[in-house]
Amino acid sequence: MNASRRTALFSVAASAALALSLTACQSGEGTKAEGAPAPVAKNTASAAASAPAAAATTTGTDTGTHTGAGTATAVGTAHKSDSGSAGAKKGTTTPLCRAQDIKVSSERQDGPPYTHIILTARNTSSHRCEMAGFPHIQFLEGHKQDVPSVAKSKPAVPTVLSPGDPAFVLVKLSDGGVHEDNEVVNAFQLILEGDSTVIAVDSSAGGGLAVDPAKTLTGYWTTELRNGADDF
Structure with missing residues (x-):
């Protein structure tokens, strides 16, 4: 058990x-x-x-x-x-010079005989402006055509004038000497490119200018007269 x-x-x-x-x-x-x-x-x-x-x-x-x-x-x-x-x-563009912006005077070059004059346009304004192209000149009242321009005298850059600066133009009057076609001019007129205002230029000094309308030529406005380009 x-x-x-x-x-x-x-x-x-x-x-x-x-x-x-x-x-x-x-x-x-x-x-x-x-x-x-x-x-x-x-x-x-x-x-x-x-x-x-x-x-x-x-x-x-x-x-x-x-x-x-x-x-x-x-x-x-x-x-x-x-x-x-x-x-x-x-x-920014430079405005064109207008008649009210400049004062134009003339001066005989070389001579006698005086065959050319130099036009001087001085900027009398308070701003810059461009003397574009060439002056449209009329020497005689009976000869209404503008004096032809000489292309080779055109400057490579625009002629821009600051206040007080001058621009110049050479203008041919005749081939020189006494000629029956020459006329004495004591004053003449011109207008600027882009402006229709007539500018009167006194040329009476020295007995006036002997001008042959068939021989007249004008250069372009430049900041200086350049040999070669302005010989015509």
């Missing part, structure tokens, strides 16, 4: 030990199951690690955007400034 009870108790103890072992195994698997979120933590760590990179990327993009905007603004301003400058240069 005692042997049977001991056997039964041993069986119960063995069963209990087996149950405890199984419980322990199950408990260990439970621990592993609780450790399952570890991959999630790993993913979280990866997300956290990538977050600075994303932030850096965003910051870089943002910086690049501002830098680009700044560059565009700078270039745009420079371009606008250049355009403004260009527009100012193109829009």
